[in-house]
Structures are given as structure tokens and as C-alpha cells.
Amino acid sequence: MKIISWYKIKRILSDQKAVFISLAVVFLLIILVFAFYSQFNKQKKEVELLQGETSMLGDRFNTLKFNKTLTQDQIKDYNKLLASLIPETEDFFSIIYALEEISTATNFKITDYAIDISAAIKDTLTITVQGKGDTNDFLKFLQEYQFVGGRLVTSDKIIYRGENPGDTKITLNFYSKRFSFNETVRVPQLTKDEIQRLQKIKEQVKFQFSAASYQAADTQYTSKKDPFAKDELQPQL
Amino acid sequence: MKTRINLFRRKPRQDFFSLHSVQMKQWLTGLGIVLFILFIFLVVQVVQLNTEQQKLFEKKETYLKYLMNEKDIEASVRYFKSKQTQMNTFLKNDAHFLPYYTVLKNSLDNADTKPILDTIDIDKDRNTQFIVKFENYDEMLLFLKYIESETFLKNFVSISLQTFSINKQTINSNRYELSLKGTFKELQ
Numbered sequence: 001m002k003i004i005s006w007y008k009i010k011r012i013l014s015d016q017k018a019v020f021i022s023l024a025v026v027f028l029l030i031i032l033v034f035a036f037y038s039q040f041n042k043q044k045k046e047v048e049l050l051q052g053e054t055s056m057l058g059d060r061f062n063t064l065k066f067n068k069t070l071t072q073d074q075i076k077d078y079n080k081l082l083a084s085l086i087p088e089t090e091d092f093f094s095i096i097y098a099l100e101e102i103s104t105a106t107n108f109k110i111t112d113y114a115i116d117i118s119a120a121i122k123d124t125l126t127i128t129v130q131g132k133g134d135t136n137d138f139l140k141f142l143q144e145y146q147f148v149g150g151r152l153v154t155s156d157k158i159i160y161r162g163e164n165p166g167d168t169k170i171t172l173n174f175y176s177k178r179f180s181f182n183e184t185v186r187v188p189q190l191t192k193d194e195i196q197r198l199q200k201i202k203e204q205v206k207f208q209f210s211a212a213s214y215q216a217a218d219t220q221y222t223s224k225k226d227p228f229a230k231d232e233l234q235p236q237l
Numbered sequence: 238m239k240t241r242i243n244l245f246r247r248k249p250r251q252d253f254f255s256l257h258s259v260q261m262k263q264w265l266t267g268l269g270i271v272l273f274i275l276f277i278f279l280v281v282q283v284v285q286l287n288t289e290q291q292k293l294f295e296k297k298e299t300y301l302k303y304l305m306n307e308k309d310i311e312a313s314v315r316y317f318k319s320k321q322t323q324m325n326t327f328l329k330n331d332a333h334f335l336p337y338y339t340v341l342k343n344s345l346d347n348a349d350t351k352p353i354l355d356t357i358d359i360d361k362d363r364n365t366q367f368i369v370k371f372e373n374y375d376e377m378l379l380f381l382k383y384i385e386s387e388t389f390l391k392n393f394v395s396i397s398l399q400t401f402s403i404n405k406q407t408i409n410s411n412r413y414e415l416s417l418k419g420t421f422k423e424l425q
Contacts, residue, residue: 016258019262019265022266026268029272036276040279044286047286047293053297057300058296061304063314064307075310124327152328157359157360160334162354194321
């Protein structure tokens with residue numbers, strides 16, 4: 001028994017052309033809507049990602065532009081100063097030089113000093129100095145010892161003998177620390193106060209910067225294809 | 238009985254499409270219009286997103302070009318900030334002797350008696366120990382009253398008298414010594 005005859009189908013198709021065409025159009029529209037919706041979603045995610053990247057780069061761009069204006073192209077000089085205050089590695093000669101500079105600048109005579117290398121902790125070298133000078137010299141010393149020697153100096157203990165100024169004992173700390181470059185950290189925005197402070201320190205430090213004292217972070221390098229290739233890294237003799 | 242067939246009579250069709258064709262046309266038209274509007278809306282959105290994406294690409298390119306040209310400055314700024322942070326951290330180890338010394342000196346100068354500040358020791362935690370000397374016993378007594386006053390105590394978190402001594406070798410001056418120990422209040 002035939003439920004639907006071919007004749008019937010043909011008749012329905014010819015009678016209801018408009019309905020079937022409408023159905024086809026609606027079906028096509030559904031496909032198009034879904035296709036465009038998925039395209040819209042995909043593009044929206046891409047744009048959001050791009051917005052994030054652009055915003056990050058924009059921050060870097062604005063910060064750098066601001067920093068450049070603020071430092072008036074003196075950033076390398078400031079870095080030389082900072083590299084001198086806190087060198088990458090410890091340098092005993094600069095410590096002795098700094099002690100002499102402090103002594104000369106403040107008139108507070110450093111008569112004796114002792115370095116206890118065994119007690120040195122990471123990044124810090126402690127020196128106990130004995131000094132001589134009247135109250136004014138001592139006060140000048142207290143005002144200037146932190147930067148005037150060209151090295152950053154802090155003191156965590158001072159024993160001042162008012163009646164016997166020759167017995168004044170001061171514990172001085174000298175610092176050295178490596179700079180570690182971390183690209184993932186945001187480019188910091190410098191402030192006017194920071195620059196002014198550095199400018200003041202710069203005015204306090206009287207020595208000349210040597211060209212070798214500071215080297216800018218090297219950004220010009222070639223990538224190495226074979227890390228075990230012998231020809232690329234030759235020791236400099 | 239004769240059976241007649243009326244060839245002009247049209248038998249109403251009973252299939253689904255014939256029965257519901259009008260409603261189906263109405264529904265399909267309505268649905269079609271809604272879908273068309275949705276389609277147009279999505280097309281407009283996609284075009285807008287495309288335009289936005291292009292603008293962002295251009296912006297990104299501009300930023301990248303600038304950053305590439307100024308990468309040395311950027312590296313310098315990073316170095317600057319890193320060293321400055323190191324400096325600020327290390328400066329926390331400083332005893333800041335001068336401001337606390339000045340506070341103590343001013344406090345002593347405000348006393349009715351004029352004690353002589355002999356030895357002073359200040360560490361980075363603001364702990365202090367100092368010795369003051371007096372010419373005579375009365376002056377020392379006056380000073381003891383003074384150090385209990387608010388004028389003197391306001392500068393310290395705590396202060397206590399450690400020792401009292403008489404230096405018999407010094408006959409004429411500064412025979413009496415007081416040793417005090419305490420902690421300064423943090424200066425703003």
C-alpha cells in the first residue's frame with residue numbers, strides 16, 4: 001500500500017510553491033545567520049585580544065614618551081651615576097676612593113677602617129670606620145656621607161663621642177647588585193621627584209664618570225641556531 | 238440504483254500543506270523578516286569589527302615601530318628604575334642618625350641645666366643609648382626632673398635610665414654621668 005504517491009507529491013509541490021520557496025529562504029537565512037554569528041564571535045575575540053595588546057603597547061609607548069621628555073635625554077648620565085652608586089660587582093678600590101672623598105668633602109677625617117670580609121652578606125659590604133673631627137665636621141659628615149663619595153653608603157650604627165671625637169665609630173655599608181632584566185615587568189613610569197632626587201645626588205657627587213663605568217643593556221644580539229656550536233663563543237684573550 | 242459521478246465537483250484536498258498553507262506562509266514570512274533583520278545586524282557588526290581590527294593593527298604597528306626605535310631608551314629606563322629601587326631598599330638600612338641626633342640635641346638644649354652629650358649611639362631601628370654629663374649634683378637632679386616631662390618624653394617610644402655614675406678622677410667638671418637607653422619615635 002502506497003502512503004504517499006508520486007502524483008500527490010508533485011501536486012503538493014506545484015500547489016504550494018510559495019510555501020516551499022519561503023521555507024528554502026528561511027533555511028538559507030538560518031544558515032547565514034549562524035555563519036555570521038560564528039564569524040562575529042571569532043572576530044570579536046580577535047579584536048578583544050588585539051585591544052589588550054594595543055593597550056599594553058600604548059601604555060609602553062606613552063610611558064616611554066613621558067620618560068623621554070622627563071629625563072630630557074639625560075637618562076644615560078643618571079644610569080652612570082646609579083651604576084657608580086651601586087655597581088654590578090664589588091670593587092674595593094672604589095670603596096677606598098669613596099672613603100677618601102667623604103673625608104675630603106666633610107673634613108671629618110677617617111683615621112682607621114676595618115673590612116670584615118667574613119661578615120659580608122649578599123650585596124653588602126660592611127666597614128667599620130673610626131673618625132676624627134669637631135661637631136661641625138661630624139654634622140657635615142652626617143649630611144653628606146650617603147652619596148658624596150660616589151658610592152651609596154648607609155650606616156646602621158653610629159657611636160659618636162662628643163667629648164672624644166677621635167673615638168667616633170661608624171658602621172658603613174657599601175652595596176653592589178646586579179641588574180636583572182625582566183621584560184615581562186611593565187616599563188616603569190618615572191616621576192619628577194625621582195629625577196629631581198637623582199639630579200640632587202648628581203650635583204653632590206663631584207667625580208667624573210668614566211665611560212666604562214656604565215654600559216647600557218645590550219639589545220643588539222644575534223640568535224644562535226646551534227647552542228653547541230663552537231665557533232660562536234670564543235673566549236676573549 | 239444508479240451511481241453518478243459529478244465531474245465538475247472539486248473534492249477539497251485534505252493534505253497538511255493545503256490545510257495550513259496560509260498560516261505557514263504567515264509564519265515563514267514573519268520568521269524570514271526576523272532572520273533577515275538579524276542577518277543584516279550581524280553583517281553590520283562584522284563590518285564594524287573589521288574596521289576596528291584594521292585600526293588596531295595600524296595602531297599596534299605605530300607603537301611597535303616607536304618601541305623598536307627607542308628600545309635602548311626603554312632598556313635604560315628599566316635599568317634606571319631597577320637601580321633606583323635597589324637604592325631605596327638599601328637606604329632603609331640607614332640609621333638616619335642626623336635627624337634623631339638633632340632631636341636629642343634640641344631636647345637637651347631645652348633643659349634648664351645644660352648637660353653635655355658625651356656619647357650617643359643610634360642604630361637603624363631607632364634604638365639609642367646616650368651618656369650625658371653634669372658639673373654638679375643639683376644640675377643632674379634638675380635634669381632628672383626634666384626627662385620625666387612631656388617635652389622630653391614626646392620624642393621617645395621608651396626611655397629608661399640605665400646607669401648613674403660619679404667620675405671621681407674628674408674633680409672640677411662633669412663628674413656626674415647618666416646613661417639613658419630608649420627608642421626614638423619615628424620621624425615623619
